[in-house]
Amino acid sequence: MREGGFILSLDAVFALLLTTMLVAAAVKLAPPILGYQEHGYERLSRFASDALLCLERRGALSEAIGMLARRVPLPENAKLILRENLRSLLPSYLQFRLDIGLPPHLQAKLKTEKLTVYPDDSPAWPGAFENLEEVAACTRVTVDFVILENLRILAWVDENDENIFLDNIHNLRPNWIFIRTNDETYFRSLISQLNENTPHVVFLPDVDNSFALATRLALERGNRNGWYGVVGGGATMLNNNTPEFQRIFAARLRTSRTQTQDILIVDNTHYLTENFQVGENIPYLDTMPQYRYEPQRRLGRPVYVLAQSYWTPKPPRRRDNSAILAKDSLTEISPGVYRRERATLFNTHFVESATQGVGENQWLTLAIRALEWSSRKKPEFEPVTLYVWRGPHA
Amino acid sequence: MWKSESRGSKGQIFTLDVFFAVGVFALALGLLGSSFGELRGRVEAYWSGYSLERTANDAADVLVYTCGTPSDWADRPESLKVPGIAENWRNLTLKCSIDLWRLARLREILRSGNWDSSPAKESISRMFGGERFWIRVGLREAVFVAGSYRESEMILWSFWPRWQPGQSQPSGFENASKVVVVRRPILLRTGRVLWENYIEFADAGTRENEFEFWLSQFEYDAFDLYIRVVSDPDPAYRVDNVSLGINEDPPEDPVADTEDGYIYNSSMGAENAFPNPFPAGHGVIHGGIENDVWLEEPFEPGSNELEYRVTGDANTWALLQLVELPACSPPSLALMDPKCVRTGFLEVVLWR
Secondary structure (H helix, E strand, O other), rough: OOOOOHHHHHHHHHHHHHHHHHHHHHHHOOOOOOOOHHHHHHHHHHHHHHHHHHHHHOOHHHEEEHHHOOOOOHHHHHHHHHHHHHHHHHHHOOOEEEEEEOHHHHHHHHOOOOOEEOOOOOOOOHHHHHHHOOOEEEEEEOOHHOOOOOEEEEOOOOOOHHHHHHHHHHOOOOOOEEEEEOOOHHHHHHHOOOOOOOOEEEOOOOOOOOOOOHHHHHHHHHHHHOOOOOOOOHHHHHOOOOOHHHHHHEEEEEEOOOOOOOOEOOOOOOOOOOOOOOOEOOOOOOOEEEEEEOOOEOOEEEEEEEEEEEEEOOOOOEEEEEEEEEEEEEEEEEEEEEEEEEEEEEOOOHHHHOOOOOHHHHHHHHHHHHHHHHHHOOOEEEEEEEEEEEEOOH | EEEEEEOOEEEEOOHHHHHHHHHHOOOOOOOOHHHHHHHHHHHHHHHHHHHHHHHHHHHHHHHHHOOOOOOOOOHHHOOOOOOOOOEEOOOEEEEEEEOOOHHHHHHHEOOOOOOHHOOOOHHHHHHOOOOOOOEEEEEEEEEEEEOOOEEEOOOOOOOOOEOOOOOOOOOOOOOOOOOEEEEEEEEEEEOOOEEEEEEEOOOOOEEEEEEEEEEEEHHHHHHHEEEEEEEEEOOHHHHOOOEEEEEEOOOOOOOHHHHHEEEEEHHHHHEEOEEEHHHHOOOOOOOHHHHHOOOOOOOEEEEEEEEEEEEEOOOEEEEEEOOOOOOOOHHHHHHOOOOOOOOEEEEEEEOO
């Protein structure tokens, strides 16, 4: 009696059955929709990066950081601006957390290491954030904390309206230290060497005299060595149109005119003018002259024309006139060691215009930004991170 | 059991076990086939969804991150290879900032009557994986009011291949089996300022002037033109009236000279735009000056003229702006400051 094969075929049937069950189980256990896990996160990630970009490009980030740095108005207003903008940029089914790292001096003042903004002030947000399963993050770096505490400014003051103008700046920047003088010997002693008394920036709003060669050389050397920046305006170049000053400001004085129009901002990508719109008009006292400067662009020493004015010497021919010139030179003096040489030149008597109420706020803002930008202190880089996730309000 | 016996030997041909085995085998085979069928369906659905998601995502990237290829495609639409609509500022692409000129050009290419003959049809279709796509651009704003945030959204421009004014969605969209919507946050302006003039009265008086301009056929089709009049919120510093002549002298009488243009007066508020849905604004609810049937000589392709006369007391002021809104925009948009950068969204919708 032969019965071989029966047991084997039963084994085979069991094996087949088992295999089939495993395959079926694998199919059943496969994720129902694979799309969300991949695309869902990608979408979150895009929302985070795009929203942060829009926040920065719209100026909301700068405005909020400026509020934090100046603490005027209250830092809570910075939160409000950031929150309104982020809620406008992100759909309501997305929640967010924005962290802005603060530089040490602000950490001490605001008693926190970073500013954190959630969709509202509910105390439940930090707990909800800690327990998130899926969150996308995007980080950028800001240099807006260039606004400095204790910035030391050496100002040449030979008219009373310059004192008034400086007082107005001081009201807005109470922590800045102003050294005012019209004594050339003292002035030269402060700019000739690098020590604790060396200014961060030399402010020459409207110099009515011609400096001695020794002063001009000292100023040029200090600026070239990156000890301090220089901000000039009014008749400073008219009275000192020398090779030293031409090198400091990277501009040469051609002539002066009075029949000119107001100043127009032509570039707002620069730190000086980023609070303004391209084409924005800066009112100027039309009884005061404007100067025509020719930018001296050389290799490695770029000069940015941030604003222009126009006049018509032979109508209808209209000529452009550089109204705000910003020189920014970065030279590598040894491997990894850079020297920054900055100077800003206004072609206007902006002090007179501001003190007589023509474009006062705009000229003050521009002068403050020029002093900040031209100062030799390095900017502080702070991270800004936006986290985005799906979910209901906390 | 079925047995056969012959010549003293016994054989077992088919047993119940065999039937059982065959039955189980058939069942297992059927289950396997069904499982593979289900698996195949899932894989197909996944790849179908994946490719739709991928295409929508990539198309949204191209639209908001680039100004297109070539970068001047909006001035030479026949050269279009990739239709980006981001702003280009001094050869710098401003990601996520929408350029209305490019947006308007893309809408015109897609408009019914233009799409089928457009040389850009192939490159646009390739980018969206076919003609089943829909682009929506809108404003979104959250404002902190009385202790809470009020969020609002408004779709401004919605277009797809062969879109027509008045349609709310593409034909065939309601029967879609799968829909993918990709949204991106953007910055945008509501209009373009073609011309503006600020008028200030140190003493009471009247100012009269004119502005001549050339309107191309594209601008005429792609944009609606409105005149925006802005004066001081305080009536004491608001001009008395502004008379706006459209290719005619400024009208003297708001009723008798209706066909010549529009008249703004201080009672209309600090801001107004013409034409508008009210009788003094010609009751137009759609289409701008060039579509205002009340006018004898509305703006047309070619040379046009805006003549204006402003009357005000001492210390009053007015700002006049000729604003272009993308065609078929809500007229209320003309009231918004066109220079203000606003937050919004762009959505790319794809379906099968």
